Amino acid sequence: ELKVEQNPLFLSMQEGKNYTIYCNYSTTSDRLYWYRQDPGKSLESLFVLLSNGAVKQEGRLMASLDTKARLSTLHITAAVHDLSATYFCAVDIKSGNEKLTFGTGTRLTIIP
Amino acid sequence: DAGVTQSPTHLIKTRGQQVTLRCSPISGHKSVSWYQQVLGQGPQFIFQYYEKEERGRGNFPDRFSARQFPNYSSELNVNALLLGDSALYLCASSVGGNTIYFGEGSWLTVV
Numbered sequence: 601e602l603k604v605e606q607n608p609l610f611l612s613m614q615e616g617k618n619y620t621i622y623c624n625y626s627t628t629s630d631r632l633y634w635y636r637q638d639p640g641k642s643l644e645s646l647f648v649l650l651s652n653g654a655v656k657q658e659g660r661l662m663a664s665l666d667t668k669a670r671l672s673t674l675h676i677t678a679a680v681h682d683l684s685a686t687y688f689c690a691v692d693i694k695s696g697n698e699k700l701t702f703g704t705g706t707r708l709t710i711i712p
Numbered sequence: 713d714a715g716v717t718q719s720p721t722h723l724i725k726t727r728g729q730q731v732t733l734r735c736s737p738i739s740g741h742k743s744v745s746w747y748q749q750v751l752g753q754g755p756q757f758i759f760q761y762y763e764k765e766e767r768g769r770g771n772f773p774d775r776f777s778a779r780q781f782p783n784y785s786s787e788l789n790v791n792a793l794l795l796g797d798s799a800l801y802l803c804a805s806s807v808g809g810n811t812i813y814f815g816e817g818s819w820l821t822v823v
Binding site: 650 | 743745747753754755756757760767768770802804806810811812813814815816817
C-alpha cells in the first residue's frame with residue numbers, strides 16, 4: 601500500500617524567511633503533484649513533476665523530485681503572508697492512472 | 713473557460729438518507745475522479761471514470777457508487793448515509809493525466 605508522508609505537519613514562519621516542506625512516498629511513482637488549499641476552499645494545482653530531477657518554480661515556490669530517494673521538496677523563498685495555506689503533495693503510481701494518494705498536508709502560517 | 717463545476721455546494725442530510733452529487737468537468741476533459749476529504753485530512757480517492765468506464769475504485773464501501781455520462785459529467789451517489797460520511801467531496805478532471813484540476817467541492821453534513 602502506497603504511503604505518502606509530509607513533514608512538518610505544521611509550520612509557522614516569519615515573513616522573509618526560507619523553508620522547505622518534505623514529501624516522502626513508499627512506492628515507485630511516475631509523477632508527483634503539489635496542491636495548495638486555503639481554509640474552506642478546494643485544491644489549487646501548483647506543480648506537476650514528471651521525472652527524476654524535475655524542478656519547477658513559480659514565484660516564491662520551487663518544487664523538486666528525486667524518484668530514487670522517493671522524495672519531493674517544496675521550497676519557499678522569502679515567505680510572504682499570502683502563502684499561508686495547507687500544502688499537499690500527492691503521488692500517482694501509474695502514468696495516467698489518476699488515482700492520487702495524498703500526503704497528510706502541511707499547514708503553513710506566515711507571521712508578519 | 714469554466715473550471716470543474718460541482719453541485720450542490722452545501723447540503724445537510726439525515727442518517728440513512730441517500731445523496732447524489734454532480735460534477736461537470738472542464739470542457740474537453742474525459743477523465744473524472746472523485747475524492748472525499750474529511751476535515752483535517754488529505755483527500756481520499758473514491759472513483760475514477762474515463763470515457764464512461766470505471767478505471768479505478770478506492771477503499772470505500774458499496775454504499776458509494778458513481779457513473780459518467782456521454783457528455784463526461786459525473787454523479788456520485790452515497791446510500792444509507794452515516795455520520796462519518798460528513799466531508800468535502802471533490803471532483804477532479806484532467807486530460808492526458810498531467811495537471812488534475814479540482815472543483816470547489818460539495819460540503820456534505822450528515823446529522
